[in-house]
Amino acid sequence: xxFFALPLLLVGFLAAGQSNAAAGSSHLLCYYDGSSFAREGLxxxxxxxxxxxxxxxxxxxxxxxxxxxxxxxxxxxxxxxDLDLGSSLFRSVTGLKKKYPALxxxxxxxxxxxxxxxxxxxxxxxxxxxxxxxxxxxxxxxLVKTYGFDGLDLGWQFPKNKPKKVHxxxxxFWKGFKKIFTGDHIVDEKxxxxxxxxxxxxxxxxxxxxxxxxxxxxxxxPNVNSSxxxxxxxxxxxxxxxxxxAYDFQTPVRNPEVADYPNPIYELNERxxxxxxxxxxxxxxNNHAPAAKINVGIPTFGxxxxxxxDSGLTGLPPVADADNVGPAGLQxxxxxxxxxxxxxxxxxxxxxxxxxxxxxxxxxxGDPTKRFGxxxxxxxxxxxxxxxxxxxxxxxxxxxxxxxxxxRGLGGVALVDLSFDDFRGSCTGGEKYPILRAIKFGL
Ligand SMILES: *[C@@H]1O[C@H](CO)[C@@H](O)[C@H](O)[C@H]1NC(C)=O
Numbered sequence: 214x215x216f217f218a219l220p221l222l223l224v225g226f227l228a229a230g231q232s233n234a235a236a237g238s239s240h241l242l243c244y245y246d247g248s249s250f251a252r253e254g255l256x257x258x259x260x261x262x263x264x265x266x267x268x269x270x271x272x273x274x275x276x277x278x279x280x281x282x283x284x285x286x287x288x289x290x291x292x293x294x295d296l297d298l299g300s301s302l303f304r305s306v307t308g309l310k311k312k313y314p315a316l317x318x319x320x321x322x323x324x325x326x327x328x329x330x331x332x333x334x335x336x337x338x339x340x341x342x343x344x345x346x347x348x349x350x351x352x353x354x355x356l357v358k359t360y361g362f363d364g365l366d367l368g369w370q371f372p373k374n375k376p377k378k379v380h381x382x383x384x385x386f387w388k389g390f391k392k393i394f395t396g397d398h399i400v401d402e403k404x405x406x407x408x409x410x411x412x413x414x415x416x417x418x419x420x421x422x423x424x425x426x427x428x429x430x431x432x433x434x435p436n437v438n439s440s441x442x443x444x445x446x447x448x449x450x451x452x453x454x455x456x457x458x459a460y461d462f463q464t465p466v467r468n469p470e471v472a473d474y475p476n477p478i479y480e481l482n483e484r485x486x487x488x489x490x491x492x493x494x495x496x497x498x499n500n501h502a503p504a505a506k507i508n509v510g511i512p513t514f515g516x517x518x519x520x521x522x523d524s525g526l527t528g529l530p531p532v533a534d535a536d537n538v539g540p541a542g543l544q545x546x547x548x549x550x551x552x553x554x555x556x557x558x559x560x561x562x563x564x565x566x567x568x569x570x571x572x573x574x575x576x577x578x579g580d581p582t583k584r585f586g587x588x589x590x591x592x593x594x595x596x597x598x599x600x601x602x603x604x605x606x607x608x609x610x611x612x613x614x615x616x617x618x619x620x621r622g623l624g625g626v627a628l629v630d631l632s633f634d635d636f637r638g639s640c641t642g643g644e645k646y647p648i649l650r651a652i653k654f655g656l
Pocket of ligand 1: 374438440441485487
C-alpha cells in the first residue's frame with residue numbers, strides 16, 4: 214500500500230492542476246444586441262453600462278449583422294447605429310479591446326434578429342448558389358477587417374422544428390402529449406442539400422479568414438434540429454467553436470396552451486427526449502465534436518404564459534389550459550417575455566408583499582433536483598384573471614448550468630444576452646450582472 218501512496222498522490226495533484234487550468238481557460242461568450250442601445254427607458258443598455266460585464270467575458274458577440282437578399286452581402290441590421298461615420302457602434306464596440314486587451318469581439322450573423330420582410334428564406338437561397346456565397350464571404354471578410362472584429366459567429370437561419378399542436382382539454386391532455394412524438398412534419402424538403410451547402414460555406418469562409426487568423430464559429434439556434442442541418446464531422450475542423458442555443462424548447466408563442474420549463478438541462482418524462490441541453494450536447498459529442506469546442510447557451514430571460522381557471526392551482530409543469538402569452542413587462546414591453554430584472558421584481562419581496570391582483574407577488578418554485586430550472590406562478594383568481602406562469606433562468610440555475618459545462622469538460626458558456634441580465638443591479642442590492650457573475654464563478 215505504502216508503495217502506491219506517493220504516485221497516487223502525485224496523480225491526484227496533477228489532475229487537480231489540470232482541472233484548474235481547464236477552468237481558467239473556459240470560454241464565456243457574452244452577447245450584446247446593439248439594438249438594446251436604441252431601446253427607450255430602463256431597458257436601454259449603453260456602452261458604459263456594458264463595461265462592468267467585460268471583466269467576466271472572454272468574447273463579446275456583437276449583434277446583429279444580416280443578409281441583404283438582393284446583393285447577398287453581409288450588412289448591419291441596424292445601419293444607422295452601427296455604421297454611421299463618427300458615431301459608429303461597430304467601431305466603439307471593437308474599440309473596447311483597447312481597454313480589455315484579452316477580449317475577443319465577434320460579429321454575430323443572423324440569429325432570430327435578422328428579420329426578413331419580403332424573403333423569409335434568404336439564408337437558404339444564399340446557400341443554394343455558389344455564386345451567391347461569394348459576395349457573402351467577401352463582404353463578411355471586409356466587415357470584419359474594416360471594423361476590427363476578431364471573427365464571426367454564424368447564427369444561420371435554418372427552418373425550425375414545428376411545434377406540435379397540443380389540445381389540452383381535460384382527459385385528452387396526455388393523449389395530446391403522445392402526438393408530440395408521432396407528428397412527422399417535414400421541416401425542410403431539401404435539408405440534405407442545405408446541410409452540404411452549409412458545410413461548403415463554412416469551408417470557404419475558413420479559407421478566406423485563414424490568412425488573417427480570424428475566428429469562425431457557428432450558433433445552432435433554438436429549435437433547429439442539428440441532425441438535419443449540421444454535418445458535424447465535416448464542419449467541426451473548420452470551426453473554432455459551436456454555441457448550442459439550447460433554450461426556448463417550450464415558449465408561449467410555440468406552445469400557447471401548455472406552460473412548461475423552457476430550458477431544462479435533462480429530459481423530462483412525457484416530453485420530447487430531444488428538448489433539453491443534455492441531448493443537444495450529447496448529439497455533438499457523439500458526432501465527434503471535441504468537448505472543448507462546445508459552448509452551452511444560457512438565456513437571461515423568462516418566458517411568460519397566461520393561466521386560466523382550468524390551469525389548476527399547483528403550477529406544476531406541464532400546466533394545461535394556458536392561454537397564450539402573458540402580459541408584457543414594464544421595461545422590455547414584449548408580450549410573453551420578461552428580462553431577469555423583470556422576473557426578479559415579481560418574486561416575493563418587501564415592495565410587493567401586500568399587493569394584490571396583477572401587482573401581487575408570484576409564488577417561486579426553485580429546483581432542488583438541479584435538472585430542470587425555476588418557475589414562478591400565480592393561479593387565476595375567481596374571475597379567471599391574473600393567472601401567470603414564468604419559466605426562467607436566475608443566478609442559481611445559471612450556476613448549475615455552468616457546473617454542468619465544467620463537469621462535462623465543455624468549452625464554456627454563451628450568455629444570451631447582457632441586456633436582459635440585471636445590468637443595473639436593481640434586484641440584487643446593486644450587484645450588476647448577477648447571472649453573468651454566477652456563470653463566471655461556476656465555470
Ligand atoms: C431531428 O431530425 C431527425 C432526423 O434526422 C429526426 O429523427 C428527429 O425526430 C428530429 N427531431 C425533432 C425534435 O424533430
